[in-house]
Amino acid sequence: MQHYTNINDLDSLQKTVKEAIELKKNEKEFQKLGEGKTICLLFFNNSLRTRLSTQKAAQNLGLNCIVMNFGSEGWELEFEDGAIMNQNKSEHVKEAAQVIAQYCDIVAIRAFASLTDKEKDKAELVINSFKKYAGIPVVNMESATGHPLQALADAITMEEYKVPHKPKVVLSWAPHPKALPQAVANSFVEMMQLQDADFVITHPEGYELDPEITKNSRIEYDQNKAFENADFVYVKNWSNFNDYGKVVNKDENWMVTAAKMKLTNNGKFMHCLPVRRNVIVADEVIDSENSIVIPEANNRTYSAQIVLKKILENL
Numbered sequence: 001m002q003h004y005t006n007i008n009d010l011d012s013l014q015k016t017v018k019e020a021i022e023l024k025k026n027e028k029e030f031q032k033l034g035e036g037k038t039i040c041l042l043f044f045n046n047s048l049r050t051r052l053s054t055q056k057a058a059q060n061l062g063l064n065c066i067v068m069n070f071g072s073e074g075w076e077l078e079f080e081d082g083a084i085m086n087q088n089k090s091e092h093v094k095e096a097a098q099v100i101a102q103y104c105d106i107v108a109i110r111a112f113a114s115l116t117d118k119e120k121d122k123a124e125l126v127i128n129s130f131k132k133y134a135g136i137p138v139v140n141m142e143s144a145t146g147h148p149l150q151a152l153a154d155a156i157t158m159e160e161y162k163v164p165h166k167p168k169v170v171l172s173w174a175p176h177p178k179a180l181p182q183a184v185a186n187s188f189v190e191m192m193q194l195q196d197a198d199f200v201i202t203h204p205e206g207y208e209l210d211p212e213i214t215k216n217s218r219i220e221y222d223q224n225k226a227f228e229n230a231d232f233v234y235v236k237n238w239s240n241f242n243d244y245g246k247v248v249n250k251d252e253n254w255m256v257t258a259a260k261m262k263l264t265n266n267g268k269f270m271h272c273l274p275v276r277r278n279v280i281v282a283d284e285v286i287d288s289e290n291s292i293v294i295p296e297a298n299n300r301t302y303s304a305q306i307v308l309k310k311i312l313e314n315l
């Protein structure tokens with residue numbers, strides 16, 4: 001594997017999940033693999049899990065890891081070709097990416113959606129500029145439209161908690177006061193499209209994700225109906241895709257409560273975190289035995305580690 005910017009960059013999701021679970025049993029096994037090599041983690045946005053788990057994954061593989069909070073400490077980058085740079089952007093990605101590539105062997109980037117310009121977000125300017133100018137492998141740590149390391153961790157988690165029948169998996173929208181990206185939901189959908197599962201997406205009408213991502217995945221506007229018999233309930237807020245980046249619904253009735261979880265087949269509650277308690281999910285659910293958000297977050301290490309391992313093997 002050269003780059004990991006989308007879940008579909010994996011040869012086989014199922015095989016990768018199994019390999020990650022194996023790796024987890026002996027996480028230091030491949031410590032020699034990264035010896036003498038360096039990864040740069042560039043954060044244009046905040047992070048807890050991605051930052052620490054990717055760093056840990058790199059260390060488990062013997063990689064040297066450099067972290068830069070680009071959003072607060074870097075020069076503001078220009079990404080447009082031919083721009084006259086007489087405003088506040090101090091450096092073009094053409095130079096920045098080539099310079100960074102001289103200091104490392106792999107670059108991982110977090111750069112959220114602007115949520116103001118749909119076309120630009122869809123063009124994935126940051127990730128694609130680094131792919132174009134850095135000339136080294138690029139890893140997506142949540143870009144404008146996807147969070148494939150999260151989706152892989154979710155797949156690993158669902159494999160660990162698998163049920164003895166074809167699972168019913170629900171992706172449910174939940175309310176949030178702020179405008180959040182669609183990236184996590186998008187990658188979860190793309191990952192589920194590679195699984196043998198009864199998959200259903202539920203959200204208020206008008207909150208459809210990008211149809212180029214959801215394709216023919218089932219959408220059910222009645223959240224209670226969607227929850228019926230579910231084995232996994234994956235919850236996430238996203239801002240509106242049609243009325244791009246707007247919060248047009250804060251309906252508290254979409255919060256996940258114990259009453260709703262009762263409709264499921266003793267379903268597991270999942271969320272990528274960070275989560276707002278008693279807005280997205282009631283305490284009684286996230287604190288229940290059926291909540292697997294903590295092991296899910298732990299699997300971020302092994303999703304990053306299996307991805308970095310595959311990239312290192314191909315260097």
Ligand code: AN0
Pocket residue numbers: 142180181182183184272273274
């Ligand atoms: C981000 C999002 O929704 O994309 C990161 C989640 C991993 N969440 C927030 O900004 C709260």
Ligand code: CP
Pocket residue numbers: 046047048049050051142150272273274
């Ligand atoms: N789930 C996730 O990516 O968390 P952070 O934003 O804290 O990295």
